[in-house]
Amino acid sequence: MDSISNLLDTVIDTVSNFVMSNPIVLLAILVMGGLWLFLSDDDDYRYRGRGRRDYRDDRYYDDRDYR
Numbered sequence: 190m191d192s193i194s195n196l197l198d199t200v201i202d203t204v205s206n207f208v209m210s211n212p213i214v215l216l217a218i219l220v221m222g223g224l225w226l227f228l229s230d231d232d233d234y235r236y237r238g239r240g241r242r243d244y245r246d247d248r249y250y251d252d253r254d255y256r
Contacts, residue, residue: 208215 208218
């Protein structure tokens with residue numbers, strides 16, 4: 190258990206030292222995180238079976254009513 194803790198500390202120290210010594214990497218991580226957050230697809234509920242029941246997407250339905 191102690192070796193896992195030491196390994197985790199080493200990994201965290203290495204990553205934090207690398208990011209802090211290369212500010213452009215930190216900037217790139219922040220920009221990519223922002224892009225992922227604000228440009229992610231808002232229509233994900235359509236694929237998970239959630240959302241409004243009356244929602245119809247023209248990509249999956251034509252004009253015929255199947256009821």
